[in-house]
Amino acid sequence: MAFKTSKSLIIGAIVAVASVTGIAFAAGGGSSDYKQDHVDWSFNGAFGKYDRAAAQRGYKVYREVCSSCHQLKHLAFRHLGDKGAPFYLEDFPNPNDNPYVKNFAADWQIEDIDGDTGDVVERPGFPSDYFPEIYPNAAAARASNGGAVPPDLSVMVKARNNGADYVYNLMLAYDAPKPADVELTPGLYYNPVMDGGKIGMPPQLEDGLVDYDPVEIMDHGKVKLIPAPENTAKQMAYDVTQFLAWSADPKLEQRKRTGLMTILYLLILSILLFFSYKRVWRNVEH
């Protein structure tokens, strides 16, 4: 009897969980006939990891293309050199000392107060600084962009259903032919990935836009040189999505690793408890 009930319990739990997740997934959905590419992202699945070389190039795409309008307000430069981050180096466990991080930080101008005069001054960034605001306020952002505020990108990949596919496809979907019933006012572009098909952002990526250099990544404790791929628009969309996916979920690799250990542990504990249970009840009819 215990076996039967435990079986029905497990089946019941699976059914309940499946129906619930089914509901959650059913809540999403697109808005047009545009066929989105479904990328097999390296970070999907139980053992998924970010493609560090792509994420490094993705930072470059962000810096040279996106960052003129879109902030990464929840990220500090030091985050780029954290464990699990694109620019992590084993020799620099403290990301503040990471040479990449220092260079990137210094590449940005940060507003500060001069300690002597009290004036607002600009200085090169430190690793502990956060990515600076691009517009002084929301009104300025709206005014510079035809009424649409460019959203923050720190957690963008989590802020949409299937966010990685969304960002990737959004960057590439501008070529889709505009249906007759979509009316565009000046300053709006047709993009079928966007809800409603209208977007304030002009097309950004084109082949050859960002120059790619070879990048160095940590591979099993060694520095490995990854040659630069061809800088097509698709490659750039892929790379910047890898970077933004990391930005939205920087602890993904740690989470999945911990998860594997935890679940293995719990399975062992369950088996031990099951045998203990059998022992305790071995002479008891129930």
Add this chain to the structure above:
Amino acid sequence: MSGPSTYEPKYAAAKWMDQRLPIIRMGADFMTFPSPRNLNYWYTFGGILALCLVVQILSGVILAMHYVADVDKAFASVQRIRRDVPFGWLLQSMHAVGASMFFLAVYMHMFRGLYYGSYKAPREVIWILGCAIYLAMMATAFLGYTLPWGQMSFWGATVITGFFGAVPVVGESLQEWLLGGYSVDNATLNRFFALHYLLPFVIAALVGLHVWALHHVGQNNPIGISAKTESDTLSFHPFYTVKDAFAIAVFLVIFAIFLFYLPDALGHADNYIEADALKTPPHIVPEWYFLPFYAILRAVPSKLFGILLMLGAIVVLFVLPWLDTHKVRSMRFRPIAKWFFLIFIVMCFLLGWCGAETPDNVVPVIGLGKMTFYTLSQIATLYYFAYFLIILPVLGLVEKPIKRPDSITKAVLGDSHRDAGLAPAE
């Protein structure tokens, strides 16, 4: 059921304590509490729920150490917890996913109670306390969902507090009093945080009463026949501690799968967008555990009546012990009620589905052609209330139960103990 205490202090110090504060006796009596020997796995959800409460309170107190309840900083502080606080990513996810797991377990626990008639005399108070816990859980979950200050937090809070605005005459003042302003704002966030911190301890106190009442009258069991003789029962420890522990470990596996591999599957992407009072997300739905009630709310085209109906769906649970008048507790022996109960479960899932969908969307129904979710939710709502207000009361008068065993011992061992040795243990 609780019977006289069998605890005898072994040491002088224990005896000294026992005469002054019999707390060791209380613990010992708890552990040796005579429990029906035929409790199945559906009875392990009580233990699982106790664990859920502990997990939520522990992780919640920790999150409160890092969270900032301020409309300008709340969203960023959650991001900081996920990025910079040691193990913050784990604890924040644990709390968010834990809420879903808590509700998953409580629904199992409630369905079990409904099926085995655990609400019937003498367990009405246990049931009512349980309903109160469920109500407090819903309030806590709603308040907590506001705190990350995402789009769903903000608009969920706006919609739910709007319910109070439907109260005739004083509605608007009542709503503004709850919000501490004209709309959801900093004052709202701060009071929601304070109440979200308070309510779990109220829940813990209610759980104390729930368990106290349970130990006063004794557990129900799958055949619904009270334990009468000593051979009907087993000591809680080690028999049910080990069984509960096994069930908890299996439950934790499911918890861990969600926590580590699907942390956002039960949430909404929109809540990763910071609250914006100027823009409502296109598709706002509550968390999955509120969906059935959300569907009931939308099943009638009147604001006030919808809210009353939704409240009624919860109130009806409180008075259930007096609606189901059938003298047999367990539906194992109620051939008709059993089927109505199964339909009831299906209807609850259906309501959940309707709650997640846009009411005007069309769904193909076998045999009936096409139907909108709106119509579907009306049918399911009708059944939900009919089950409690018509079906159970009527069955109480007319349903003939099938033959029941005389006692738990006989149910387990058969009519004669001679068979015991032959029957396999499991």
Add this chain to the structure above:
Amino acid sequence: MSDTSVHTTDADLEDGSKRDFIFLATGATAAAGAAAVGWPLVAQMGKAADTLAAGSIEIDLSKIGEGQQLKMLWRGKPVFVRHRTAAEIAEANAVELSVLKDPEVDTDRLIAGPSGAVNQKYLVMVGVCTHFGCVPVGEAGDFDGWYCPCHGSHYDTSGRIRKGPAPKNMVIPPYSFISENVIKVG
């Protein structure tokens, strides 16, 4: 325990060790798990990554006039930078180590500049009384140094404890010269 069918057989007795093993293994596994869960619960109270990252300030010494003291916040604590007068330096040098509660030579409490020499003019220290953490008042007390108003500790012109309940000299923070006149604390 109201088991109706307990059989005490030889098989049961032999089972004893096996049963003990399974219970022990289960208990040990559960305890290990509980300990593993305990660690994140404790560790979360430690310094977060942003707290660890924030942490250094730069101070231009040339802007501090003789006999003046600069007070700046570093990691939430005041750092005193005092441009000492010749009299104060002489006073600090004249003290016999034997009279000190926490014996330290004044020059050991200073860090060498880029030239390798110690400039006794500038004393940099964490301005927190080593008793219970109050901020001492400058140019006060029986030894012309600092005086802590909370419980009456007297420090000399080198920030060394001379009288009162504080056990240690005021702490020297980690700092280095990034140029002739600019130091970086932290």
